[in-house]
Amino acid sequence: MQAVIIAAGESSRFWPLNNKHKSQFSLLGRPILYWTLKGLAENGVKDIVIVQSAKSSLSEMMKKENDLNIKLRFVVQKEPLGTGNALWQTRELMKGSFLVVWPNKVNSGTLVKQVKEAAEKEHADVVLVGASSAEVADYGVIRFDGNGKPVEIIENPSKGEEPSNTRLLGLRYITPDFFTYYEQLGAHHEADYVDATNQMIKEKRTALVQTNHEEPTLKYPWDAFPLLGALMNSSNFANSIDKTAKIGKNVVIEGKVMIGRNAVIKDGTMLRGPIYIGDNCEIGYHNVLRGPLNMEHDVKTGAFMELKHSIIQQGTHFHSGYAGDSIIGERCRFAAGFITANRRFDRQPVRTIVKGVKTETRLEAFGIVVGNGSIFGILASSMPGVMVGSGCQIGPGVMLSKNVADGEGLMKKE
Structure with a gap:
């Protein structure tokens, strides 16, 4: 057929x-x-x-x-x-x-x-x-x-x-x-x-x-979350650690994890599956990774980074901070202290703007979506449901409360 x-x-x-x-x-x-x-x-x-x-x-x-x-x-x-x-x-x-x-x-x-x-x-x-x-x-x-x-x-x-x-x-x-x-x-x-x-x-x-x-389905970026769930519940997701991966001292692994070739998990990190860590990833000291979490190849984190229920594309680096319920594109850079808010105070589903229209995500927890090659300065942060385009530069201390178009730069006003 x-x-x-x-x-x-x-x-x-x-x-x-x-x-x-x-x-x-x-x-x-x-x-x-x-x-x-x-x-x-x-x-x-x-x-x-x-x-x-x-x-x-x-x-x-x-x-x-x-x-x-x-x-x-x-x-x-x-x-x-x-x-x-x-x-x-x-x-x-x-x-x-x-x-x-x-x-x-x-x-x-x-x-x-x-x-x-x-x-x-x-x-x-x-x-x-x-x-x-x-x-x-x-x-x-x-x-x-x-x-x-x-x-x-x-x-x-x-x-x-x-x-x-x-x-x-x-x-x-x-x-x-x-x-x-x-x-x-x-x-x-x-x-x-x-x-x-x-x-x-x-x-x-x-x-x-x-x-x-x-x-x-796959209409909006956040639709990637249930697709990841479907794959992690299938035979395509194996509980395995490649023989070339290096696992540091006092690393705690709970649940199902899949760790690729030449990946490095440094001392004191906790992994709570399901988690996919791709080839050549480097997870810094004392990280907390909470699944479902997908990290494509060559992702790096510094010490004391926490990632929860997120999808990270290839080549993105984090220094330290927290990203939850977020989707991050390729080759992004996040300086120290980056934080995403991922829930509303009233715990109602998060809304965002898609093609100029207010859109229901139907998600009670939803952080940030970032396009490819965007850069965030130290102590930058975002409110729930914000989407940032590709090639953006977000300055130190900027708190994002609305979408940022491709190629835009934002600096904190003194």
């Missing part, structure tokens, strides 16, 4: 970590896309086409990351004209029924197995995957008939007008007939993938794989 992975969007809601496609964000030492491909490969799907944007570096990245014995081909969507148009670019490569997969399906293995079984058992031309959810208004939602059969997808229904509490997940099985339905649409627009699928549902045999698990 073949699969198409749609990875051509602009990832605009993933700012400030959208310097490249969000599926290239790393967890457990690999880009998110890798884990999706691994799940496909383990279930016999090894002929995969990836749709990328014109300026994407995905194809170059996967030349280095493809150790999965799969056939990968790339096609380009020249303009961001929606999922239907992205899929249309693959029409000459699809030779039979195929899967359409979003690149963040790190648990794709389980879902793919269920979808293939449903297609075979019910002789289906379309297999949808749905999950029950308390909040469905921001997604495609399935409308059922009186017999519980899926009959239509309603995209982004208005609040209170949702046809069910079953939202679509980013994995679908369809036949090549899709391309005929797509071509015959009267008009094309950004959501025409749904229009063509709905026409298929009306005329073709359709099955539904229903999961009771709250499946993670």
Whole structure:
């Protein structure tokens, strides 16, 4: 069986970590896309086409990351004209029924197995995957008939007008007939993938794989937290310490940890898993690391640093301080005394600003998100939910209470 992975969007809601496609964000030492491909490969799907944007570096990245014995081909969507148009670019490569997969399906293995079984058992031309959810208004939602059969997808229904509490997940099985339905649409627009699928549902045999698990999405930076949780609860996260790693005196390890090649954990540090520490990381004296925590390769901390429930990308350095419930990009620098606040006084969920709109994170604990290559002076700090762009310079003693655009510099006023 073949699969198409749609990875051509602009990832605009993933700012400030959208310097490249969000599926290239790393967890457990690999880009998110890798884990999706691994799940496909383990279930016999090894002929995969990836749709990328014109300026994407995905194809170059996967030349280095493809150790999965799969056939990968790339096609380009020249303009961001929606999922239907992205899929249309693959029409000459699809030779039979195929899967359409979003690149963040790190648990794709389980879902793919269920979808293939449903297609075979019910002789289906379309297999949808749905999950029950308390909040469905921001997604495609399935409308059922009186017999519980899926009959239509309603995209982004208005609040209170949702046809069910079953939202679509980013994995679908369809036949090549899709391309005929797509071509015959009267008009094309950004959501025409749904229009063509709905026409298929009306005329073709359709099955539904229903999961009771709250499946993670990847729209916003904080969506990386449940993706990390899913990976740490999978067989991809092994309790292991590489033989080249150096563990200092009086280091306390509780729970599951995965420590990479040539990593150094200095004396007196406490690790409370689950924690991933990548290759060549250096953890300073008397640190406190509390999981779930992900530290990509070449991350360094000085003495007396505390990190809690955070995701740190490669090459970032901390001198000392505290970062909790935070997501930090590549090659950032934090001078001594940096502190994130991660809870509101009233303990209500933290809100932030995304593309100029106040957005609910639904997280009671949420610190800071920082883009690549930003620098923070001594005693800098941040309020909950602040996002800082790439290439920023935050001066000594600055307390951040609102977002900082890419490339901006802020100094404390005397």
